[in-house]
Amino acid sequence: MPYLSAYPRPGQVALLCEGDVIGYEATLFQKWTGAELGNDPLVDIWCCGTSSSMLGISDAIGRSRPIFVIEDRDFRAIDEARDDCERHRKDRESRAVKIISWSAWNRSEIENYLLEPAVLLPVFDTAFGCSDDDIIKAINEILPALALFQASQYAMARIRRAWFLTDPTSALLSGLRFRPEWKDKAMVMPDHLAFRSGLEKNCSAWTMKAREIKCDAVADFDAKLDLWKSCQWHDEFWRSDWAGKEILHWLRVAMTSKFGWPNAESGVREPLDWMMNREKREAQDRPIEAALRPRLVDQFLSVLPSLAAEIREEFEKIKTAIKGYRL
Amino acid sequence: MKLRKVRIENFRAIRNTEIVFADALGAIRPVTVLAGPNGTGKTSVLFAIVQALRGVMGYRTSDVPEPDERDIHTPLSIGGLSPTPPAISVTLEVEFGEEERDAIRKVMTEMSPEERLGDLPNGRVRAVWKYPPERYPDGSVKPVWFLYRTDPRDAVPWFHGRKSAISGWTSRKFRDRALLDKIGGIYLFPQDRSLRSRVMGERLTQDEDSPPTAERKGRELSSVWGVLEYLSNYSRSAPEGIKPEENWEQRIRESFNRICAPKEYVGFMYRSDDPLGAPYFRDNGSTYPLDMAASGEQVIIEYLARLTYPSPMNHSIILIDEPEIHLHPAWIRQLYLALPRIGVGNQYIVTTHSAELYAAAARDQALIEMGQLIEQA
Numbered sequence: 272m273p274y275l276s277a278y279p280r281p282g283q284v285a286l287l288c289e290g291d292v293i294g295y296e297a298t299l300f301q302k303w304t305g306a307e308l309g310n311d312p313l314v315d316i317w318c319c320g321t322s323s324s325m326l327g328i329s330d331a332i333g334r335s336r337p338i339f340v341i342e343d344r345d346f347r348a349i350d351e352a353r354d355d356c357e358r359h360r361k362d363r364e365s366r367a368v369k370i371i372s373w374s375a376w377n378r379s380e381i382e383n384y385l386l387e388p389a390v391l392l393p394v395f396d397t398a399f400g401c402s403d404d405d406i407i408k409a410i411n412e413i414l415p416a417l418a419l420f421q422a423s424q425y426a427m428a429r430i431r432r433a434w435f436l437t438d439p440t441s442a443l444l445s446g447l448r449f450r451p452e453w454k455d456k457a458m459v460m461p462d463h464l465a466f467r468s469g470l471e472k473n474c475s476a477w478t479m480k481a482r483e484i485k486c487d488a489v490a491d492f493d494a495k496l497d498l499w500k501s502c503q504w505h506d507e508f509w510r511s512d513w514a515g516k517e518i519l520h521w522l523r524v525a526m527t528s529k530f531g532w533p534n535a536e537s538g539v540r541e542p543l544d545w546m547m548n549r550e551k552r553e554a555q556d557r558p559i560e561a562a563l564r565p566r567l568v569d570q571f572l573s574v575l576p577s578l579a580a581e582i583r584e585e586f587e588k589i590k591t592a593i594k595g596y597r598l
Numbered sequence: 599m600k601l602r603k604v605r606i607e608n609f610r611a612i613r614n615t616e617i618v619f620a621d622a623l624g625a626i627r628p629v630t631v632l633a634g635p636n637g638t639g640k641t642s643v644l645f646a647i648v649q650a651l652r653g654v655m656g657y658r659t660s661d662v663p664e665p666d667e668r669d670i671h672t673p674l675s676i677g678g679l680s681p682t683p684p685a686i687s688v689t690l691e692v693e694f695g696e697e698e699r700d701a702i703r704k705v706m707t708e709m710s711p712e713e714r715l716g717d718l719p720n721g722r723v724r725a726v727w728k729y730p731p732e733r734y735p736d737g738s739v740k741p742v743w744f745l746y747r748t749d750p751r752d753a754v755p756w757f758h759g760r761k762s763a764i765s766g767w768t769s770r771k772f773r774d775r776a777l778l779d780k781i782g783g784i785y786l787f788p789q790d791r792s793l794r795s796r797v798m799g800e801r802l803t804q805d806e807d808s809p810p811t812a813e814r815k816g817r818e819l820s821s822v823w824g825v826l827e828y829l830s831n832y833s834r835s836a837p838e839g840i841k842p843e844e845n846w847e848q849r850i851r852e853s854f855n856r857i858c859a860p861k862e863y864v865g866f867m868y869r870s871d872d873p874l875g876a877p878y879f880r881d882n883g884s885t886y887p888l889d890m891a892a893s894g895e896q897v898i899i900e901y902l903a904r905l906t907y908p909s910p911m912n913h914s915i916i917l918i919d920e921p922e923i924h925l926h927p928a929w930i931r932q933l934y935l936a937l938p939r940i941g942v943g944n945q946y947i948v949t950t951h952s953a954e955l956y957a958a959a960a961r962d963q964a965l966i967e968m969g970q971l972i973e974q975a
Binding site (some may be wrong): 280281282292293296298301302305306309310311315397398533534535539557559560562564565 | 622623624739856859860909926927928929931932935952957958961962963964
């Protein structure tokens with residue numbers, strides 16, 4: 272029986288990413304797929320906010336169009352992220368979602384790619400009328416101060432990962448029959464006693480598993496803080512393993528504090544005061560981030576062909592997968 | 599030439615608005631998209647810019663009617679006497695880049711040495727257009743109905759740059775065509791841009807028995823047909839001598855093929871069954887002439903042709919009213935991405951109702967919302 276597509280966009284492929292509808296990934300993928308793939312195939316970008324929302328949105332659209340999913344790696348090791356993605360892929364495919372690829376960035380998140388010197392320096396030089404040295408100096412002050420935040424997020428990620436095994440959502444109903452069946456032209460409820468017995472067994476196993484979990488978050492935290500606390504510009508790990516969003520945020524704070532930002536009314540550049548709570552700080556930062564975002568994305572795309580092979584290959588892989596998928 | 603800011607008072611749908619075309623850091627955006635519900639004044643903004651710059655720019659268009667009393671925004675009055683219609687005022691802040699200023703200086707020195715061309719602080723000019731025009735004491739309209747109050751006072755010759763450059767080049771007063779390519783102008787693509795409707799209109803008035811002539815075909819398909827033929831002949835005239843950046847037919851072909859893929863613009867071809875020749879397109883193995891092309895193909899080829907000839911539009915202000923008309927969303931997306939690459943240093947100001955353009959411009963921080971469907975108190 273033909274299935275009429277109810278997909279509400281013009282594209283032939285849906286690309287799911289995290290972030291805001293006008294965020295870095297949306298802006299970057301819109302331009303990059305337009306330039307690299309054109310209309311063959313036409314790719315729609317779906318920004319899901321968080322990785323957990325990707326599961327829901329993939330269900331919502333993935334039966335009408337093949338989807339390409341790319342998650343943030345965050346503080347997971349590359350292998351861990353790969354395993355998680357594979358699990359998500361299998362799970363969604365079992366629900367008839369058509370998946371081209373379910374993968375994660377090699378770096379923590381998209382913002383980390385914008386921390387490449389060839390991207391960051393020219394954009395901030397122009398925006399703040401300063402030199403490369405001014406930006407490097409600011410980064411060198413920011414990184415050690417951010418080490419505690421980054422190490423804490425790493426430790427939190429380890430805890431979440433360990434306790435993920437205790438997620439009861441799938442564990443408790445695994446292998447049990449509870450949906451009605453169609454037999455002899457009528458609906459039949461499965462044996463409720465068999466279900467009860469299975470549930471009891473699963474609950475017991477789940478409780479045991481929770482008790483067996485070993486997670487030394489403090490040791491994880493100590494190890495990372497020790498490694499990261501003296502981080503500087505010339506180190507490489509912060510560009511790929513830290514939360515890049517936070518680095519960019521604090522760099523904007525530092526630069527606008529020192530070099531100022533044009534006043535919306537007068538256009539005159541004035542140093543900004545950031546002595547405020549997090550909520551107000553983020554609100555003050557939002558228009559600054561919005562103004563710099565397209566410049567960072569455009570700069571990234573213009574220098575992409577000359578960036579490190581690992582970055583070029585990562586993007587090439589996405590292109591090949593989408594182009595090679597049999598629609 | 600770029601438009602930094604426009605302030606519009608009492609013009610058509612607009613009572614009072616100011617639009618800034620620069621981003622938070624003061625850089626003028628290559629593309630600005632004006633969006634909003636019907637009646638919020640998107641087209642009025644484009645018309646106001648044209649009204650304020652026509653005449654001195656040497657830009658003639660029948661797409662924007664000459665101003666009259668109906669263009670004055672008249673607030674509704676509930677009962678009582680109608681208020682006195684206010685006057686239209688459009689204030690523009692325009693700026694010229696350094697390369698463009700150099701080219702204008704050279705052109706004006708050759709074409710109008712008597713014109714005083716002072717320096718522009720920051721390359722900026724402010725121009726104010728008012729309507730109704732000033733009148734003599736006897737009530738008759740002053741011959742020049744454009745009132746320019748410029749700062750500095752001698753700014754008007756700067757606007758004459760492109761007009762003088764075209765005139766100098768066509769009269770062969772100077773040979774340096776590159777000068778012309780460095781000076782911007784203004785161009786409007788109105789909503790009514792369907793070549794098909796124009797062709798059909800022409801055909802209704804044609805004598806069925808008369809044989810087609812090149813002149814007739816050219817008239818049928820407006821100047822786009824002639825532009826494409828000219829560019830094709832230009833490319834063929836010295837295939838080895840034309841620099842790639844001057845092979846405009848090739849550039850049109852590349853842009854068209856990118857925006858409209860998988861459809862292709864083949865070029866201007868003469869065939870045994872069409873000795874007069876025509877611009878030909880290809881799709882899925884079949885080849886067809888411009889008058890058989892889809893409306894969307896005709897629209898895209900018209901954009902590309904008009905922005906290429908009589909000289910490449912560089913450093914220009916290009917206004918496009920609802921480009922989504924006739925276009926598939928995929929082509930609209932591609933057109934948005936292609937615009938900044940058409941010409942050098944152009945500024946595109948585009949109005950839209952297209953969700954695709956909304957999204958693309960919002961992501962680029964290039965979206966200006968002219969209003970909401972339901973305004974909050």
